[in-house]
Amino acid sequence: MFNIFLVLIMIIAVLLIIVVMVQEPKGGGLASTFGGGSGAQIGGVQKTTDFLDKSTWWLAILMVVLILLSNVTIFGNSGATSKALEGANDQNIEAPISTTPETPEPTTGDNK
Helix, strand or coil, X not given: CHHHHHHHHHHHHHHHHHHHHHCCCCCCCHHHXXXXXXXXXXXHHHHHHHHHHHHHHHHHHHHHHHXXXXXXXXXXXXXXXXXXXXXXXXXXXXXXXXXXXXXXCCCCCCCC
């Protein structure tokens, strides 16, 4: 299930990059390279700009929704796993812990 979200997020990211790059900024851009500068266009310049603006917003909203859904699906299934890990940690805490440092026994000069 996560792989489906990942593929969709990657496709939307690529489409979002393309749509943003095609938009015409104040000083020109790729949109003018593809005929944005000419006066005679099919559909007109204003409609193209409106379409690119709306598609940018819709793609961004769709990407955020897919990211949130993938997050819910990943961490929604791991609730049982985290409870099992908490139980394992509780078993480790039951062991006595010594707070006094161990001191080595004094050695004599006679090593046998």
